[in-house]
Amino acid sequence: MHSTRTHQITIVAVWALSLIALACIVVGLAVGARQAPQQDEGALAHVFQLAIAALLPAGIGFLATADWRRPWRTIRPLAIPAIAVAIAFVTLFYMERVYPLQRR
Numbered sequence: 001m002h003s004t005r006t007h008q009i010t011i012v013a014v015w016a017l018s019l020i021a022l023a024c025i026v027v028g029l030a031v032g033a034r035q036a037p038q039q040d041e042g043a044l045a046h047v048f049q050l051a052i053a054a055l056l057p058a059g060i061g062f063l064a065t066a067d068w069r070r071p072w073r074t075i076r077p078l079a080i081p082a083i084a085v086a087i088a089f090v091t092l093f094y095m096e097r098v099y100p101l102q103r104r
Contacts, residue, residue: 022088
């Protein structure tokens with residue numbers, strides 16, 4: 001019973017952290033396009049970094065409490081968070097590498 005509750009909490013944590021990371025990137029893209037480059041990365045970048053860093057212990061907790069007798073049912077809740085994190089990193093790569101070259 002305790003493991004099931006812990007597993008549900010880790011699923012919520014993984015979802016929340018991945019969506020926070022994606023939201024930081026989307027807001028940063030919308031706001032950053034109108035601002036000049038700054039020395040400090042800004043608060044959104046720090047929140048993004050903290051969300052990504054917090055995904056590690058949440059993911060380990062998820063994997064440790066998972067029911068591996070049914071692996072597809074266990075992994076399925078991670079599909080959308082994984083896509084959200086992938087989109088966030090691809091957008092971050094675009095913003096840091098490609099977008100500054102186009103602004104020149």
